[in-house]
Amino acid sequence: xxxxxxxxxxxxxxxxxxxxxxxxxxxxxxxxxxxxxxxxxxxxxxxxxxxxxxxxxxxxxxxxxxxxxxxxxxxxxxxxxxxxxxxxxxxxxxxxxxxxxxxxxxxxxxxxxxxxxxxxxxxxxxxxxxxxxxxxx
Numbered sequence: 001x002x003x004x005x006x007x008x009x010x011x012x013x014x015x016x017x018x019x020x021x022x023x024x025x026x027x028x029x030x031x032x033x034x035x036x037x038x039x040x041x042x043x044x045x046x047x048x049x050x051x052x053x054x055x056x057x058x059x060x061x062x063x064x065x066x067x068x069x070x071x072x073x074x075x076x077x078x079x080x081x082x083x084x085x086x087x088x089x090x091x092x093x094x095x096x097x098x099x100x101x102x103x104x105x106x107x108x109x110x111x112x113x114x115x116x117x118x119x120x121x122x123x124x125x126x127x128x129x130x131x132x133x134x135x136x137x
Contacts, residue, residue: 101132109135 102110110133118125 100130103132103134104137105133105135 100110100114113133114125114128114130117130118128121128
């Protein structure tokens with residue numbers, strides 16, 4: 001008899017668990033409208049947050065620019081004009097390989113290219129001879 005009672009009790013527990021699971025699943029189901037509303041509200045919250053962050057960055061930037069404008073006139077009035085010395089043509093340094101013709105290239109960029117080539121070749125710059133440097137467009 002005890003086996004039949006246990007089987008009956010287990011059957012009741014299983015039925016109650018199934019009913020509880022169905023009720024919970026019914027509460028968790030969302031319709032398409034609910035899902036769409038959740039998505040739109042989520043996007044709206046993110047958009048508003050990013051907009052507020054952008055406003056804060058713009059305001060802080062304007063404050064910093066205003067502070068810099070106030071500081072620049074005080075600093076600009078302090079230095080006295082300095083006489084510029086005349087530039088004399090100097091003779092070429094010993095060991096130079098002559099002049100380099102530079103076409104469509106900034107002199108700083110040309111100097112950097114020559115330094116990189118000398119470094120990669122493991123040779124001193126005065127042992128290399130550059131004829132011309134031209135920017136390829």
